[in-house]
Amino acid sequence: MTPFSSPLPPFWDHLGVVVGFLLSLAIFSFILRDTWLVRLAQYLLVGVSLGYAAVIAWQSVLWLRLFRPLLDAARPTFPPTMDALWLYWAPLGLGLILWLAGIDALRGSIAGRPSPLRRGLRLLAILPMGILAGVAVGVGIAGAIQGTLLPQFLRGADLGLPAGPPGFLIMGMLTLLITTGALIHLQVGKVAAVEWKLPNFLLSILNGWRWIGERALWLAAGFLFAQLFTSRITLLIARLEYFLFDLRASELWIWLSARVGGGP
């Protein structure tokens, strides 16, 4: 027994093994045919995940970081402190507005002109939505620039000049050649003489460049596929191990074997 052990009686562990076994079989039956069993297992997975997520959201976020601090205040002060205002009351207010507007939207549109209350609610909901969207976009753009674009560009542009090792320079030039070739292939495609009025030798160079980029893309796709195959095979082997070995080592299987084998 560890501090992380389940507080439930052992029967629920055994039931979990049985349910897991049956659901795994249901998912595997997709190999034979897409039946209601597969759909049932998928819907169960989605439903249970959502339900669990809702419980976690209440336990770990809403109660722990919003409602409990508000309720635990010894004497609610008015006006509230700036910290309390920004950390608790403002999120609570904005969240309530968004929540009510969402429920109103779920009710569907009503024929005719909506009431002033509903119109006002939907207008108010623009504020939290705007904050959510604005923060997400701002954070995303800033992060992409500072965390990906700038460091990767600086690394790609670093050719080791003037006194770096030759291998560094060759790798840098190769990276530049392949990257630009892939860009040409994706943006321009095969260049035809009738479309681009360029000398033939330039067209040949451009098409050759594009050819390199196209092959590099295929090579990268093959590498990605190989790694994806490795990852999925690992999952499949783990699940087969569960069927072939872990299940047989469970107490439930031992009990069943004893009953079927005529044991005590």
Add this chain to the structure above:
Amino acid sequence: MTSTFGCPHCGKGNPIDALFCAFCGTRLQDVETSLREQQDQQGGEAADEDLPEDAPILPPRPARRLRGHATRPSPPQERKIDDPPDPEPGSSGLHRPPLRADTSFSKPPSSTEDPVRSAAPTPTDRADLSIPSSSEVPNDVDPAELAAWLERFPQPNPLSTPMLSDETRRQLRQLFVSEVPLAEILPHEARSDGGGLQRRTWIYWLLLAVLGFALLFGDEAPETLPHVWPGVGGAYAAINTLPTGSTVLIDWAYDPATAGEMDQVARPVIEHLIAQNADLIVISQLPLGPASARRLIAAAETSVWGEITAQRLDATLVEGGFLPGGAATLPLLGQAPALGLPVDLQGRSAEIRPPLQTLTEDGPALALVISAQFEPVQRWLEQVQPLNQTPTLAITSAAAAPPLRPYLDSGQLAGLVSGYNGGIGYRQLLLRPLARAEQIPLWRQIRGHNSALIVLLIVLVIGNLALSLERRSL
């Protein structure tokens, strides 16, 4: 939902009434439409320079025989098909007769339909790519007028869009923009036209049979270990040099769905951290992440210390719980950890939990992102690492490793452990002997992978042979 169709240049979906592709800028409106309209407006003096720059250049020559399709009938002037004159820009030597109202060719385009496609004759069922033959023309049309009118059509250019019926065009568009829903393709239905992945069920059963055989009879140590990609050594060195009692912030970004692989990768790293007596602070942006973390850390603790107690776990582990908000909340962990993680899962604040206090005052000594996808690692490197400059390790699945290699190469990642082979390689570095009961599952993984790769090679070779033979027979 608005109907969409695929751009003929880049294939991306665009609204049905779009004039230009929103992705590559290609003009979607049929060039012949503009040619016809300009010729109608200017009395047959359409100028080449009026055409948009990206319009395909269509040499105005008479029809050529295309795969047995009927050629265009010669006009009464007895022009030869093989020596077409090129009209001067801005003028043409041919008189363009007005369209007759009683023919389908003269149907005026309405404001809601494409003039050319609505006025053009509907090809036969065989998807005729050339100008319609004389047999398809109504009997009351003067052949001379028809021939003169047909002279206005430029010859089909191999690079231009073929003239197809509206229905065929719509089907082609839907084909280009629609993604094949894999769940809808039933495995037991094989296409009779030779296309698609046939014998899919055979491949599945072969793979299962080979894997089952390898697992049932794979309890012996393999001859060789799997290849270990760069990054494992860097991760080991980063953890090995941690002082005792260092605070390590862990973003647990995988859930039980991918635990079959991720547990194998993450467990040796967690065991190493526990052996280094590091203080672990675990947060997760997935609702099921904290439970996965708890389960694996308990197993790792038992493996390292033999038996764990509540006091020991309390001393070494802070469960930060679920952190919602995605990328928008991650900067808090870099700029103001006290705001991002005010209390642990049990509601205890930094005053009671020293690791939280260290996190707030000094920041973590090391950051780990344990994820089955590459996006959580990328988000961490974009939102948190630039703010606190903490060395970051990525523990990921094999599929997530390729997009993260550039970050390892640029130094943003101090180490990268990926896939089951990365977990095995890391465990080799630990130099801690494993019990046989723990070794056997690793051996089975190696043998299973080797067998699966053999099946994949066989399928690739047979598939390529079949494709080559099919091409030759065509």
